[in-house]
Amino acid sequence: MRVTTRLPIADGRAVRRYVGQVAHRHPFLLWSALGLHVLAAVTALAAPRLLGDLVQAVEQGTTRAHVDRVVVLLAVFLLAQTVLTRYARLRSQVMGELVLAELREDFVAHTLALPVGTVEAAGSGDLLTRTGSDIDQLGWSVRFALPESTIAVVTAVLTFAAALSVGGWVFLPCLLAVPPLVAGLRWYLARAKDGYLAETASYSQITTTLSETVEGARTVEALGLGAQRVQQGDDDCRASFAAERYTLHLRTRFFPSMELSYLLPVVGTLLFGGWLYARGDVSLGEVTTATLYVQMLIDPVDRLVSILDELQLGAASLARLLGVAQVPDDREVTGRVPTSEKLDAEDVRFAYVEGRDVLHGVDLDVGVGERIAMVGPSGAGKSTLGRLLAGIHPPRAGRVTVGDVGLVELPLGDLRGHVALVTQEHHVFVGTLRENLVLARPEADDEQVVAALRAVDAHEWALALPAGLDTVVGSGGRSLSAAQAQQVALARLVLADPHTLVLDEATSLIDPRAARHLERSLAAVLEGRTVIAIAHRLFSAHDADRVAVVEDGVIAELGSHDDLVAAGGSYASLWESWHGKG
Structure with a gap:
């Protein structure tokens, strides 16, 4: 049994460190954008001062020419503010797009480097949500919320300084906003992060349930699990509703209290002034100028408080994206080089759930060029053992080695040159058939590609496609049958050219006659290689050098087909049952 565990989430310190690294990588963009924002804010400060002076001049008596000069100056400063703001926003968004592109690249790189076991334990929903909604939310925050908050902070600081320049007395009315602002922000920030993390986690759970239901639709239908899956979806939606209701509750209490705090300084300035x-x-x-400056403070502060909600969402998304990089590597590369292709497992134990081993001290030595068939009842641990022999999972205890070097001590690129796993699962990527095949060997030419297709008996249908190897396949392109897609996966394997192959039901999606034919076609390719075949079809066991019978997480029997049949044990019973049905 496997338990779904969510991927890590970066803490506040890691998020702040990443933001600091971004600023360090792009100092010119950062400081030029900030400088333009400062200049734009400074030009905006001219209007209250000019209007205050105009009021004072009118009170003392002025001329139409003076008024006209003030109007022209106001227009000039307004135009300057507009131009500077335009370029400041442009600079900020350019930087935002650059940072977002770098983050996406880093995220993809870290995602592709995740240990397969970690991805399987976390489930597809969590990773899909981070790839989709978290990237989208962070994109909005980086493109819009972050520049707007920068503008708001710069404007608020400069406006407050300008207000104080009118007279120190302006500070007292401004103090009226501090208690409700501080109290409201402390209350909100103490609850918002956890609330938004719970909200995004609930989206992950909904995605997980939906993807599992869709992927297992036939099983759900066959076992009559429709109502149960619907109930699970309803439960996930209720949990998501509760999470969103909580964050909505925070906003409906926080924002009204902020509105009150904005009005207090304006009223206070008018009364005190x-x-x-x-x-x-x-x-x-002076009273006019001070009041206008304090009035101007409302917009940037209100904008900052409003955007704070989006920044919280963006910070939560960034924490989830950065968390992918915190998954510990399950490999400890030592730099040692295998001296041979001999594969050995020594006292191997493994558990998906701590304290519940599914493999119990397995020992298996595989000779170079040997063919071993691994058989046994479902759930006995065959596939798990196969994945350990292919280096997908590290053992909890014991060692799996090739040439006396642990599989988890080899870099992935080197490991796949020694041993590779082929499972029932396969994927056809969007692109040409040639592009799909050369993923395993980018430098392969058409002759080598066709040879790989011929080795898996797929050259006839592949070359008969409308554009041959240049036919676009995958989503939106030419649809391949399950058997054809599996042949493409096997052809990739031929191009990759590993020495040892672990075949986990590799021909299960092809009908028995075609599977037999395919295995005969592969015989020439597999000649001289080490092959470990995991299968329920016992004809592969009959052809193997040795048969390993896995039961309850241990190898219960090991020997040649004839010896095990003669022994009259578990394998003999399996063979008799399968052969009798045949």
Whole structure:
């Protein structure tokens, strides 16, 4: 039994470190964008000062020419602000796109480097959600929320400084906003991160349930599990609804309290400034300028608070994306080179769930060029042992070696030159048939590609396609049957040219006569290679040098076909049952 575990999520320190690294990689873009934002904010500060001076001039008596000059200056500063803001936003979005592209590349690289066992344990839903909705959310945050928040912070700081330049007395009304702002932000930030992480995790669970139901649709239908799967989907949706309701509750309490805090400084400035004006301590122009500056503070602060919600979502998405890089590697590359192609398993134990081994001290030595058939009842541990022999999983205890070097001590590129696993699973990528085949050997020419297809008896149908090897296959292209797709996977294997092959039901999707024919076609390719074939069809066991019977996580019997039949044990019973039905 396998338990689904979610992939790691980076903590706040890791997120901040990544943001610092981004800033360090792009200093010119960062500082030029920030400089343009500062200049745009400074030009915006001219209007309140000019209007305040105009009010003061009107009170004292002025001319139409003076008013006209003020209007022209206002227009000039407004135009300058517009131009600077345009280029500041452009610079910010250019940097945002660049950073997002780098993050995507890093994410793809880390995802492709994930241990296969980790991906299987986490399930497809979590990874798909990070690849899809988390990337989309972070994209919005980087393109829009981050530049807007930068503008808001710069504008707010400069506007506050300009307000204080009118007179120190402006500081007192501004203090009125601090208690509700601080209290509201502390309350919200203490709850928002966990809330949004739970919300995005609920999306992962919904995706997992849907993908598992779709992928196993035939099994669901055959076993009458439709109602159960629907119920599971309903439960996931209810959990997601509860998570979204919680974050909505946070927003409906947080934002109204913020609106109140914005109004307090404006009202306070008018009242306090009016009182000072009545005492003769300040001029009417100063009260006007101060009030306009404090009024200007509302927009950037409100924008910052509003975007804070999106930044929280973006930060949660970034933490999930960075978390993929925190998955520990299951390989410990030592640099040792195998001295031979001999494959050995020594006292191998393995567990999908801690404390519940599915392999119990397995020993198996595989000679160079030997063919071993691995048979046994379903759930006995055949596929698990095959995956360990192929280096997919590291053993919990014991060693699996090739040439006396542990499989998990070899880099993946080197490992696949020694041993490769071929399973029932296969995938046809979008692209030409040639592109699908040369994935295993990019430098292969058409002659080698056709030879690989011929080796798996696929050259006739492949060359008969409308454009031959240049025919586009996969989603949106030419549809290949399950048997053809499996032949493509096997042809890739021929091109990869590993010495040892672990075949886990590799011909299961082809009908028995075709499978037999395919295995005969592969015989010449497999000549001289080590082959470990995991199968329920016992004709492959009959042809093998030795047969390993796996039962309850151990190799219960090991020997040639004739010896095991003569022994009258488990294998003899399996052979009699299968041969009798044949």
